[in-house]
Amino acid sequence: MKRIKVDALIPGDIVLTASKTAAGKGIRTTTCAIVSHAMICVGNGSVIDSTGDGVQARNVQRELFKPLEQVYAFRLREPLDKARLDQVVNFARSEIGTRYSAPEAVRSVVAGRKPRGRRQFCSRLVARAYAHAGVNLVEDEDYCTPEELGLSPLVVELHDITETVSDAELAAWRSRPDPIAMTHAAQNEILEGVRRLSPGVEHFGDLDQVVREHPEWDLGIAALFRSSGYLDLWRNDFAVNPWHYDVDAMEAVANDANRDDIRGYCRSIIAEAVSGGQRYRTMLEYHRQSHRLMPRQTTFQLVELYGQLVSNDARLRATACEWLNRHYPDDLDAYLERADPMPA
Numbered sequence: 049m050k051r052i053k054v055d056a057l058i059p060g061d062i063v064l065t066a067s068k069t070a071a072g073k074g075i076r077t078t079t080c081a082i083v084s085h086a087m088i089c090v091g092n093g094s095v096i097d098s099t100g101d102g103v104q105a106r107n108v109q110r111e112l113f114k115p116l117e118q119v120y121a122f123r124l125r126e127p128l129d130k131a132r133l134d135q136v137v138n139f140a141r142s143e144i145g146t147r148y149s150a151p152e153a154v155r156s157v158v159a160g161r162k163p164r165g166r167r168q169f170c171s172r173l174v175a176r177a178y179a180h181a182g183v184n185l186v187e188d189e190d191y192c193t194p195e196e197l198g199l200s201p202l203v204v205e206l207h208d209i210t211e212t213v214s215d216a217e218l219a220a221w222r223s224r225p226d227p228i229a230m231t232h233a234a235q236n237e238i239l240e241g242v243r244r245l246s247p248g249v250e251h252f253g254d255l256d257q258v259v260r261e262h263p264e265w266d267l268g269i270a271a272l273f274r275s276s277g278y279l280d281l282w283r284n285d286f287a288v289n290p291w292h293y294d295v296d297a298m299e300a301v302a303n304d305a306n307r308d309d310i311r312g313y314c315r316s317i318i319a320e321a322v323s324g325g326q327r328y329r330t331m332l333e334y335h336r337q338s339h340r341l342m343p344r345q346t347t348f349q350l351v352e353l354y355g356q357l358v359s360n361d362a363r364l365r366a367t368a369c370e371w372l373n374r375h376y377p378d379d380l381d382a383y384l385e386r387a388d389p390m391p392a
């Protein structure tokens with residue numbers, strides 16, 4: 049089996065594959081294309097896509113392909129500035145939970161009426177994310193195919209993006225909990241519960257609006273967050289990987305066999321020392337402001353959650369910095385992301 053190398057991608061990169069689903073096979077047959085599925089990288093080995101399960105994040109280390117399966121990656125010819133790249137990534141993240149539209153995916157390759165719905169399919173998600181930042185990868189961001197994304201004159205293909213996964217590593221990954229899958233299950237449980245009250249809800253942005261406009265539903269929605277386990281998902285990484293958060297625990301697990309892997313992990317963490325936790329800080333401030341304006345039990349819980357996530361993120365990055373400082377201090381100068389100086 050093979051997978052995409054974590055360090056082969058940067059935020060905004062587009063991954064194209066041959067989907068194994070019936071819809072994917074149908075798209076390839078109709079368009080005579082090699083690929084039928086698209087994903088967008090949002091950072092540190094995480095990609096977002098839209099499938100029959102809705103829009104969700106995935107860990108590229110867990111996305112496995114057979115040796116002969118086609119996997120391609122593309123990057124903009126002209127890099128975006130940070131503000132516009134953040135628009136692309138934040139749009140993709142904001143769509144998590146949005147339901148999949150099989151009929152509209154099919155309409156992307158057949159003639160006929162093309163309604164502009166809010167639901168997503170894989171290539172629409174990627175194209176809309178870029179269009180949100182003013183980058184038109186294709187003629188119609190609402191109706192395009194994965195192949196059209198790869199053929200866009202605005203992108204170039206990346207090479208040497210995959211690596212072979214050993215049987216031992218496969219077994220190790222299968223024995224570990226999958227926090228992204230658990231997060232997706234909890235998110236869907238919450239959204240499905242809220243959709244019983246307000247069927248038009250697609251993602252958590254819609255949910256926030258429902259909580260503001262319907263205080264009579266607040267306690268029930270707050271209970272959904274608790275019963276789904278969403279508020280406690282952060283505890284999983286502490287339980288499975290305590291060495292992420294404590295330098296002495298990191299020293300205890302480090303040995304000659306895994307030292308290079310730990311070093312690579314720490315490098316990737318400090319490379320996003322500033323930007324990596326920004327989404328948590330942004331969401332914390334967003335929910336604080338929302339709670340100040342319209343106090344709700346749901347927003348109160350989310351303020352507490354994102355406060356915890358900000359604290360966890362700072363601890364994780366401080367641990368990586370300290371371990372590298374002890375063993376590879378030159379890596380700090382080479383990889384540590386620093387805040388941009390304030391303009392004069």
